[in-house]
Amino acid sequence: MAIRIGIITVQEPAYHPNRRLLEAARQTGHEGILIHPYRLWPTTAAGQLEVTGEHSARLPQVVLPRQGAQIGDACLALIRQFQLMGVSLVNDHDAVSVARNKFLTQQVLTAAGLPCPDTIFVNDPSGFFHAVDQMGGYPVVAKQVSERQGDGVLRIMNGNDARQRALPALDRRRGLMVQRYLPPEKRRDFRALVIGGGLVCAVSLIPAQGDFRANYHLGSDIKATALAPELEQTAVTAAAAVGCDVAGVDMMVDKDDRPFIVEVNYSPGFKGLEAATGLDIAGRIVHFAMDRYREKRESMGL
Ligand SMILES: Nc1ncnc2c1ncn2[C@@H]1O[C@H](COP(=O)(O)OP(=O)(O)O)[C@@H](O)[C@H]1O
Numbered sequence: 001m002a003i004r005i006g007i008i009t010v011q012e013p014a015y016h017p018n019r020r021l022l023e024a025a026r027q028t029g030h031e032g033i034l035i036h037p038y039r040l041w042p043t044t045a046a047g048q049l050e051v052t053g054e055h056s057a058r059l060p061q062v063v064l065p066r067q068g069a070q071i072g073d074a075c076l077a078l079i080r081q082f083q084l085m086g087v088s089l090v091n092d093h094d095a096v097s098v099a100r101n102k103f104l105t106q107q108v109l110t111a112a113g114l115p116c117p118d119t120i121f122v123n124d125p126s127g128f129f130h131a132v133d134q135m136g137g138y139p140v141v142a143k144q145v146s147e148r149q150g151d152g153v154l155r156i157m158n159g160n161d162a163r164q165r166a167l168p169a170l171d172r173r174r175g176l177m178v179q180r181y182l183p184p185e186k187r188r189d190f191r192a193l194v195i196g197g198g199l200v201c202a203v204s205l206i207p208a209q210g211d212f213r214a215n216y217h218l219g220s221d222i223k224a225t226a227l228a229p230e231l232e233q234t235a236v237t238a239a240a241a242v243g244c245d246v247a248g249v250d251m252m253v254d255k256d257d258r259p260f261i262v263e264v265n266y267s268p269g270f271k272g273l274e275a276a277t278g279l280d281i282a283g284r285i286v287h288f289a290m291d292r293y294r295e296k297r298e299s300m301g302l
C-alpha cells in the first residue's frame, strides 16, 4: 500500500534533505509531501482534533518533523496534534521538544548517566560571571539553546569579549549556556547517525582553519569513520534517552578518550554524511518511517 509521508519543513523542495527524502519516498513506491508548519493549522472543532489548511485534504500517515533547532511552540503544537490524531511520528513531540533545546537535552542526558560538557545555564550577567568562575576562568563557550550550524556557539576569551559578545547574546527569558571549553587540539569531533536504536554511520569532523566549531556547514573536514564500541553505545543511548528514533548525535572525545555529548539533533542534515559514507541515508530514514507506520497499524489490529 502506498503511504503518504509528510515532512514538516520551512525549506524548499530543492533543500538537500527534502529533495533526498522526497526521492527516497518515490523510489520505494510511496509519496512524500512537504508540510509548511505555517500553512497547516491544528484545529479543534465539534469535539474533534483536525488540521485545516494546506494538505488537509490529503493527510500523511507518517510525519517527520524536520524544522531544525529553530522550531517554535506553534510547530510543536502541530506535531502534538498529528500525534493525538493517531498519525505516526518520527520523531515524536516529546523527543523534539527536548532535542530542540540543548540545555533540556543535557539535563535528560545527565540524568541518564551520560557524559556532557560541564554547563551552567544562566539568565543574567551575574550568572554568566559566576559560571566563568566555576569553570576556572576564560575561555568558556557561550551557547544558545536553540541555534544551528554553529551560529549560536561563541568562544569567549576574556571579560572584554564577554561584555561585547556574550552579554548581548544573553536573553533573560531564553537563557544562555556557559560551557567548559575543550580546544580542538585536545579533542576529536564525531557525528553519529542513529536510526531506530542502532548506529547507521559516523563521521569524524575537523574544524576549518581558525575555527573551533566542527560543523560540516562551516567547512569542517569530514570523513567516514568507525566508532569505538563504547562511543557507539554512548550515541545510541543518548538518542534513546532523548526519545529520538532518528538522531544526529554530536560528540567530542578528549585526549583521554572521554566522550562528551554536545547535542542530539532531531532533524539532522545528511548531505555530508551521504557524501562521506556513500550510504543512502534518505532511504534508511524512509524505510524506518514505513516500519514505524506498519508497527502502529499492527498494534491497532489493522
Ligand atoms: N564546550 C565546547 N568546547 C569546544 N567546542 C565546542 C563546545 N561545544 C560545541 N563545540 C563545537 O562547536 C560545534 C557546534 O556546537 P553544537 O552544540 O553542536 O551546536 P550547533 O547546533 O550549532 O551545531 C560542535 O560540533 C563542536 O565542534
Ligand SMILES: [Mg+2]
Residues within 6 Å of the ligand: 149, 150, 215, 250, 263
Ligand atoms: Mg551540532
